[in-house]
Amino acid sequence: xxxxxxxxxxxxxxxxxxxxxxxxxxxxxxxxxxxxxxxxxxxxxxxxxxxxxxxxxxxxxxxxxxxxxxxxxxxxxxxxxxxxxxxxxxxxxxxxxxxxxxxxxxxxxxxx
Amino acid sequence: xxxxxxxxxxxxxxxxxxxxxxxxxxxxxxxxxxxxxxxxxxxxxxxxxxxxxxxxxxxxxxxxxxxxxxxxxxxxxxxxxxxxxxxxxxxxxxxxxxxxxxxxxxxxxxxxxx
Numbered sequence: 001x002x003x004x005x006x007x008x009x010x011x012x013x014x015x016x017x018x019x020x021x022x023x024x025x026x027x028x029x030x031x032x033x034x035x036x037x038x039x040x041x042x043x044x045x046x047x048x049x050x051x052x053x054x055x056x057x058x059x060x061x062x063x064x065x066x067x068x069x070x071x072x073x074x075x076x077x078x079x080x081x082x083x084x085x086x087x088x089x090x091x092x093x094x095x096x097x098x099x100x101x102x103x104x105x106x107x108x109x110x111x112x
Numbered sequence: 113x114x115x116x117x118x119x120x121x122x123x124x125x126x127x128x129x130x131x132x133x134x135x136x137x138x139x140x141x142x143x144x145x146x147x148x149x150x151x152x153x154x155x156x157x158x159x160x161x162x163x164x165x166x167x168x169x170x171x172x173x174x175x176x177x178x179x180x181x182x183x184x185x186x187x188x189x190x191x192x193x194x195x196x197x198x199x200x201x202x203x204x205x206x207x208x209x210x211x212x213x214x215x216x217x218x219x220x221x222x223x224x225x226x
Contacts, residue, residue, distance in 0.1 A: 031213055042118075042202050042217030043155075050212060088154065092213065099170070100206075100215055104154040 006089055006103030014111050019076040021106045023089035031092035032072040033100070034063050038085045046087075047074070069094075076108075084110050115139065118203050118218035124226050125190065125197060133188045133221045135203030144186035145204040145215070148172060155202065161186055190223060198225050 006023045013019060023032070031050055035043035047058050049065035049072060056063055060077045072091070076083055089103040116137045125131045137144065143162050147155040157170030161180040175194025180186055186205075190197045200222050206215040 033213075033215065035217075040200075040220065040222070042116075042204075042219045045214060045216060048212070048214050090215065099157060099160065100213075102155045 004089055004091060004101055004103040006106055008106060009104070010107040010109065012109045012111055013079055015079060015081060017079055019079055019083070019108060020073065021087060022071060022073045023091070023103045024071045025091060025093070025101070026070070027093045027095055028069040029072075029091040030069070030094050031100075032063070032065050033090040034061075034072070034074050035088045035090065036085050037088065037105075043088055079108075079110060081110055084108055116203060116205055116216055116218035118201075118221050120221060121219070123221055123223045125223060126226050128192045130189055130191050131197075131223065133190070133201055133203075133223070135186045135188065135218060136184055137186075137203075137205045137218075138184060139205055139216065140183070141205035141207060141216075142183065143206045143208070144180070145206070146170075146176070146178065146186070146188045147202040147204065149200040149202060149220075158188065158201075197223055199223060 004023045004025050033048050034046045037043040047056050047063040052069045054065040063074045086105045086107050088105050090100045119134045145160040146158040156172050158176050159178045161167035164183050167178050167180050177189045200220050202220050203218040204215050
């Protein structure tokens with residue numbers, strides 16, 4: 001199955017820094033979802049996007065549905081220790097079926 | 113509380129044994145899914161079901177079987193034909209596609225081979 005290209009694969013930042021990550025696809029999507037996964041737990045939905053250009057915030061998190069409909073971005077401002085984890089994007093292609101396609105994940109680590 | 117419950121949290125399988133992972137949801141969702149996650153990897157779809165008594169193979173269905181006799185339940189059986197079953201298994205359910213779809217996950221089951 002197709003997978004989205006998510007970058008970067010990993011990030012090492014200091015507490016208080018801002019974080020940016022993105023996902024790109026070769027096909028047009030009509031839904032983008034962003035998840036965070038803690039070790040040994042299931043992914044938790046952070047933000048859902050349904051329209052091109054849509055910008056949605058959830059606390060310190062902001063995500064955007066790219067204008068081209070082939071990408072999405074997630075930003076985290078003023079990172080704190082509990083932001084550590086793996087962030088996944090997921091999307092629904094307009095040519096697709098009932099299945100979401102998942103990115104390969106961005107692992108965020110905060111350096112003391 | 114509404115949500116998805118997976119059990120057990122940890123499961124061990126002996127050689128040649130079938131094991132069944134439980135997934136129950138009380139979100140009244142029609143669609144349910146099983147994913148496999150290997151260490152440091154993304155999610156791979158095993159099986160999904162859009163409605164009771166119907167299910168479809170995902171990308172890695174070989175060695176697995178499912179049933180969907182009730183809307184709330186979607187158990188996954190890892191059969192002896194699955195030669196590399198050690199992984200983290202995630203169950204999910206979703207709101208309808210095309211109407212603000214959202215996918216919600218359970219807390220996972222870690223399966224290991226003895």
